[in-house]
Each structure stands twice: as structure tokens, then as C-alpha cells.
Amino acid sequence: MNELIADIREQVVFLRELGVSEIDANLLVPVEPERRASRPVETRPASQPFEPIASVIPTIARSSETTAETRQTNVSRLSMLPSLSNRPSPKRTTNVPPSENLAAVPDEPMTVITTNFANDPNISAILSIREEIGPDCARCKLSTLGRKQVVNSVGNFNADLMFVGEAPGADEDLQGEPFVGRAGQLLTDIIEKGLQIPRKDVFIGNINRCRPPQNRAPEPNETFACKPFLLREIEIVKPRVIVVLGATAAHNLLDTKVPIGKLRGQFHDYRGSKVMPTFHPAYLLRDPHKKREVWEDMKMVRDFLASSA
Numbered sequence: 001m002n003e004l005i006a007d008i009r010e011q012v013v014f015l016r017e018l019g020v021s022e023i024d025a026n027l028l029v030p031v032e033p034e035r036r037a038s039r040p041v042e043t044r045p046a047s048q049p050f051e052p053i054a055s056v057i058p059t060i061a062r063s064s065e066t067t068a069e070t071r072q073t074n075v076s077r078l079s080m081l082p083s084l085s086n087r088p089s090p091k092r093t094t095n096v097p098p099s100e101n102l103a104a105v106p107d108e109p110m111t112v113i114t115t116n117f118a119n120d121p122n123i124s125a126i127l128s129i130r131e132e133i134g135p136d137c138a139r140c141k142l143s144t145l146g147r148k149q150v151v152n153s154v155g156n157f158n159a160d161l162m163f164v165g166e167a168p169g170a171d172e173d174l175q176g177e178p179f180v181g182r183a184g185q186l187l188t189d190i191i192e193k194g195l196q197i198p199r200k201d202v203f204i205g206n207i208n209r210c211r212p213p214q215n216r217a218p219e220p221n222e223t224f225a226c227k228p229f230l231l232r233e234i235e236i237v238k239p240r241v242i243v244v245l246g247a248t249a250a251h252n253l254l255d256t257k258v259p260i261g262k263l264r265g266q267f268h269d270y271r272g273s274k275v276m277p278t279f280h281p282a283y284l285l286r287d288p289h290k291k292r293e294v295w296e297d298m299k300m301v302r303d304f305l306a307s308s309a
């Protein structure tokens with residue numbers, strides 16, 4: 001009996017997630033759209049938008065080629081419904097581009113089973129930040145200095161590991177994604193070949209989202225305008241480790257002037273996350289000898305993530 005009650009509770013929760021707003025003792029479920037369309041309106045009172053579960057079960061069973069006899073004798077009503085335990089957890093499955101994920105979410109609640117992204121609060125929270133920034137943000141003068149677009153953060157919105165740079169470069173400005181040029185490819189190698197993590201499973205952003213002219217460092221009033229959005233994303237994603245790339249980003253995030261050579265090689269505490277400053281990939285392209293130190297930093301990151309998993 002306890003198992004039956006637990007099963008009922010589980011299915012009620014699931015039905016509510018699917019959009020069933022009212023569940024009474026008759027266990028009502030939503031009517032499939034094509035059946036709703038083909039059925040005369042007068043067969044169901046307008047005050048009852050659902051039909052009893054018993055009349056829905058045969059349709060589900062037909063689709064699974066179950067015989068009528070089997071249905072009537074052996075199959076419980078609840079066993080015909082999807083199980084919560086069989087559904088993948090939204091945690092660690094929310095990868096970029098989120099707009100594609102959301103575009104795949106249909107309006108019809110009964111077909112949402114394969115896309116749980118809509119249930120992930122981090123997606124809506126970060127998309128609302130993007131919406132707030134807007135495609136034509138003019139909160140700082142970088143909006144007037146030749147940027148092509150605002151380059152938002154990308155990646156897994158539930159990531160354990162986050163990378164933060166200072167601002168987009170020319171390639172990022174063109175493509176609308178952080179770290180996609182030569183330096184970005186090197187960062188991808190660090191993530192995928194060094195740390196053995198797919199790039200899509202980390203979160204990547206910049207202090208400033210618009211390209212400064214001639215790739216100069218963002219000015220203080222520019223970072224003052226843009227950094228709050230990144231900080232809000234960090235609050236949402238809550239990565240266990242933030243790798244901050246280069247002196248400008250490290251100084252801005254940690255609010256310090258200590259040289260990057262002294263900041264790197266050790267963790268710093270920041271809002272519940274561990275921050276590992278290291279050299280920017282663009283710097284490594286100019287001075288490949290620094291790769292060894294970056295690798296030392298990444299090994300510390302890898303070991304911390306493994307030990308605190």
C-alpha cells in the first residue's frame with residue numbers, strides 16, 4: 001500500500017509538471033490535442049477541460065501495441081503513465097545554445113517529457129539577464145566604438161567550472177560567442193585535452209560583453225557598467241571553480257591590483273566559489289613557455305573538482 005501511495009504521489013507531481021492544474025479523485029489527465037480537435041465539443045462540459053484517465057489509457061496502450069485483453073487484466077492505470085525515475089535530471093544537461101533548447105520546447109504540455117530544460121530555473125534566470133541587457137545595450141561607451149554585437153556568456157548553466165575573460169575580441173565580436181578565435185581554440189584545448197571536459201559542459205563569459213576598439217582593456221567605467229551582469233550569472237550558476245583568464249579579468253573579478261604572476265597558482269575565495277587566476281590564452285600564444293604554468297594551475301583545478309565532487 002505504501003508503494004502504491006508513493007507511486008500515486010510521484011505521478012501526481014509529474015502530471016502537475018506536464019501542466020495539469022487540477023487533479024481530483026477521478027485522476028483527470030489532459031486530452032491529447034489531435035483527439036481534442038477531432039472530438040465534438042459537446043461531448044465534454046466546458047467546465048471540465050480534462051477527461052477521466054480510464055478513457056485515455058486505451059489510446060496510450062494502442063500506441064504501444066498492447067492488446068485490449070492485456071490492458072484490462074494486467075496493466076494498472078498508473079503503470080501506463082511515464083515514471084519520474086525514468087526521466088533524466090535537468091542538472092548537468094543544460095548546454096548551449098539555450099535558445100535552441102528552448103525552441104525545442106513545444107507548447108503542448110503532454111509532449112514536454114523529452115525536454116526538461118523548461119523546468120531548469122537557471123535557464124530562465126540567465127535568459128532574463130540577457131533580455132535585460134538587450135541586443136543594443138548602450139550602458140557604456142563600448143556600444144559606440146564599433147562593436148558588432150553583444151557577446152553573452154555561453155555553456156552549461158549548471159556548470160561546476162567557469163572561465164572568465166576580460167572582453168570579446170574580433171572573432172568573438174563577429175561570431176557572438178566568447179573565446180572562439182585562436183585564443184579561444186587554445187582555451188578549448190585546455191578544457192577538452194587538458195581537463196578532459198567537453199567545452200559545452202563549462203560556462204564561459206567575459207567581464208565586458210562588447211569588443212573594445214583595438215582590443216584595448218576595458219576602462220573602469222565600462223567594467224563598472226557591465227560586470228554586474230556577470231556577477232549575477234555567477235550567482236545563478238554557482239560554479240565550484242572559476243578560472244579567471246588574464247590580469248585584467250582577475251583584477252576586475254577579485255578587485256585587486258596584485259600582478260597575475262602572483263595571483264596564479266593558488267585558489268582565492270569568491271562568493272562561495274574557488275577562483276584560480278591564470279594567464280590568458282592570448283598571452284600563451286605570444287609566450288608558449290607560460291603553458292607549463294597554466295597547466296600547473298589546471299591540474300590544481302582538476303584535482304579540486306575531483307576531490308570535492
Ligand code: SF4
Binds near residue numbers: 139225
Ligand atoms: S560592454 Fe556591457 S554594459 Fe557596455 S554596452 Fe556592452 S553589454 Fe552594455
